[in-house]
Amino acid sequence: MPAxxxxxxxxxxxxxxxxxxxxxxxxxxxxxxxxxxLGAESIDFLDIVFRLEKSFDxxxxxxxxxxxxxxxxxxxxxxxxxxxxxxxxxxEAMPHADLxxxxxxxxxxxxxxxxxxxxxxxxxxxxxxxx
Amino acid sequence: xxxxxxxxxxxxxxxxxxxxxxxxxxxxDHIHDHFPGFPIMPTCLMVEGMAQxxxxxxxxxxxxxxxxxxxxxKRAVFHSIVQPGETIRHDARIEQLTESAATTxxxxxxxxxxxxxxxxxxxxxxxxxxxxxxxxxxxxxxxxFMSLLNAFRQRSGERITL
Numbered sequence: 001m002p003a004x005x006x007x008x009x010x011x012x013x014x015x016x017x018x019x020x021x022x023x024x025x026x027x028x029x030x031x032x033x034x035x036x037x038l039g040a041e042s043i044d045f046l047d048i049v050f051r052l053e054k055s056f057d058x059x060x061x062x063x064x065x066x067x068x069x070x071x072x073x074x075x076x077x078x079x080x081x082x083x084x085x086x087x088x089x090x091x092e093a094m095p096h097a098d099l100x101x102x103x104x105x106x107x108x109x110x111x112x113x114x115x116x117x118x119x120x121x122x123x124x125x126x127x128x129x130x131x
Numbered sequence: 132x133x134x135x136x137x138x139x140x141x142x143x144x145x146x147x148x149x150x151x152x153x154x155x156x157x158x159x160d161h162i163h164d165h166f167p168g169f170p171i172m173p174t175c176l177m178v179e180g181m182a183q184x185x186x187x188x189x190x191x192x193x194x195x196x197x198x199x200x201x202x203x204x205k206r207a208v209f210h211s212i213v214q215p216g217e218t219i220r221h222d223a224r225i226e227q228l229t230e231s232a233a234t235t236x237x238x239x240x241x242x243x244x245x246x247x248x249x250x251x252x253x254x255x256x257x258x259x260x261x262x263x264x265x266x267x268x269x270x271x272x273x274x275x276f277m278s279l280l281n282a283f284r285q286r287s288g289e290r291i292t293l
Contacts, residue, residue, distance in 0.1 A: 020205075043202040046232045046259070047252045053227065062231055 004128055010121050016051045017117065020044055030118040058127045065123060067093035071108045082106035096123040132160060135275050136180035137221060140283035146225060149188040153180050153219040162215060172213040174247065177239055178204060181249040185223035185235035187280060189253050190272050192228055197255035198271045209247040217241050231258040
């Protein structure tokens, strides 16, 4: 498969989000968050993952996109907040995500807030590079 | 009234495709309110019929070990109405199937005419809703649904004579 440029990946991700979330073209910016800005619910993540798999001909194990292993590990979580060791583990498990904001209030119920359009593009880039 | 919006399977190719038919009848109460004097099959119930057809297909693909629920109607487009006396055909195909979920595409026809297209995302809820626990028993695939599949499997093709 010929190398796909970042711009091409962004355009495909953008179209995927427009289709999956019924949002307008101009709403899908690099910085837009999936849940906050684009109104995605948890079930939409399933739909988006399936659509990305099809568009890019890749496999996306759920664990790779959002590491439930880390987020549900009792050693890493106190009172539904990730401790320091947990944050370190999460950074390793989810290198595509920018956790700067999440670290300030590492509430595991807010993990989906870290997903911006750019996060998804980065994730697909990594997957394509590995395939 | 029973919540079964397909009458029988006409084809069941495990893990791939299922076709179920639904005969629309004036004997059904709902159709008299939709609409008085102009009874037509509600499109939402055709979406449900497709969800039942595709849902059983997805459930069977994992030996009914998963609780398969409709997570999202990805797309539902209808092109024409369906009236009493007509037979609806729900033709569902599995597009993607993983441990946690599945997607299906579906065509609804009456005779040769394409009436609607319904694409669905199903979730295997025990694999997805972390933190929530569901009953051990599979409450999705009730006796009513299983009997539809059993009827298809047991059909010999010959009419039972009296």
